[in-house]
Amino acid sequence: ASYTVLINALCKTGEMQASRELLNEMMDRGLVPDEVTYTVLIDGFCKKGGSLGALELFNEMVEKGRNPNVMTYTSLIDGMYKADKIEEAGRLFEEMLCKGLVPNELTYSVLINGCVNAENMDEAFRLHDEMVKLGFVPNVVVNNTLINGLCKCGRIPEAIELLKQMRSDGSLPDSVTYTTLIDAYCKTGDLPGALKLWDEMWDNGLIPDVVTYNSLIHGYCIQGRLKEAAKLLGEMVQNGIFPNVNTYNILIHGFCKAGEMQEVTNVLNEMMRRGLEPDHVTYTAIINGHRKAGNFLEALKIQKEMEEILSQSK
RNA sequence: GAAAUGCUAUAU
Numbered sequence: 001a002s003y004t005v006l007i008n009a010l011c012k013t014g015e016m017q018a019s020r021e022l023l024n025e026m027m028d029r030g031l032v033p034d035e036v037t038y039t040v041l042i043d044g045f046c047k048k049g050g051s052l053g054a055l056e057l058f059n060e061m062v063e064k065g066r067n068p069n070v071m072t073y074t075s076l077i078d079g080m081y082k083a084d085k086i087e088e089a090g091r092l093f094e095e096m097l098c099k100g101l102v103p104n105e106l107t108y109s110v111l112i113n114g115c116v117n118a119e120n121m122d123e124a125f126r127l128h129d130e131m132v133k134l135g136f137v138p139n140v141v142v143n144n145t146l147i148n149g150l151c152k153c154g155r156i157p158e159a160i161e162l163l164k165q166m167r168s169d170g171s172l173p174d175s176v177t178y179t180t181l182i183d184a185y186c187k188t189g190d191l192p193g194a195l196k197l198w199d200e201m202w203d204n205g206l207i208p209d210v211v212t213y214n215s216l217i218h219g220y221c222i223q224g225r226l227k228e229a230a231k232l233l234g235e236m237v238q239n240g241i242f243p244n245v246n247t248y249n250i251l252i253h254g255f256c257k258a259g260e261m262q263e264v265t266n267v268l269n270e271m272m273r274r275g276l277e278p279d280h281v282t283y284t285a286i287i288n289g290h291r292k293a294g295n296f297l298e299a300l301k302i303q304k305e306m307e308e309i310l311s312q313s314k
Numbered sequence: 315g316a317a318a319u320g321c322u323a324u325a326u
Binding site for chain 1: 318321
């Protein structure tokens, strides 16, 4: 159990090599990791270390006589979906059922999210109905997942219907629900609609987080209202919400599109002052901005800079 | 001692 705690900690910080070594150390001492330990490591590999490693561990676990449980399968199925191995995910679900394991609410939310990302809303709703038939009451995560799927397919009116239904069903919307919808409105160019939801969110006592702010900042950028976007970033800091790399990437991309490369430099400096490192998204936005502005030399220069910095930090 | 949902770039 204490090994599991350590392995889990290493997984959460993405140090998969070290956590795998810890598992080996355990076995060298003659201990056979139990299903919880394996599940923690499998989940870690799904999130950071690659889906192949996760599948290998799963096989290893079975060879060692450990029985994967519902959590093991749910983690692994989620990992397969996220690695776009949809067939493998489906196969694992079947296997799990064959072994007599009963899917729970989280299993269903993972399956539904997989369908959503494959833009298969029919299957997502089929699974939703199935879980209801089995006696589960879809929670806020399941509903948020469906709302996201509807939004991504351009079915915003139906997403709003679901929001209303959540209220009457007592599965109260949370800030993720609102952020999903705000983002969708922003992307269709309906900033006023997004702002209406923003107010409604506050009225319901919900507090925006960094993703909510990022979505709305993006909305202002899409409208070319860059000053207001930058102002909103200031507001979020005042409200005690710390911007992340995405926040700055959104704003930098906005200024790049507008050809305001001086502003880009200012924002980039502010980002680094906050201790945030530009990533490949930051760089591709800036390189593209310079190209669009016709400054190919600067674009090349930054590309070189990116290659150097990003190879070092690895 | 373990698992699920929302945000960013990619010219021609």
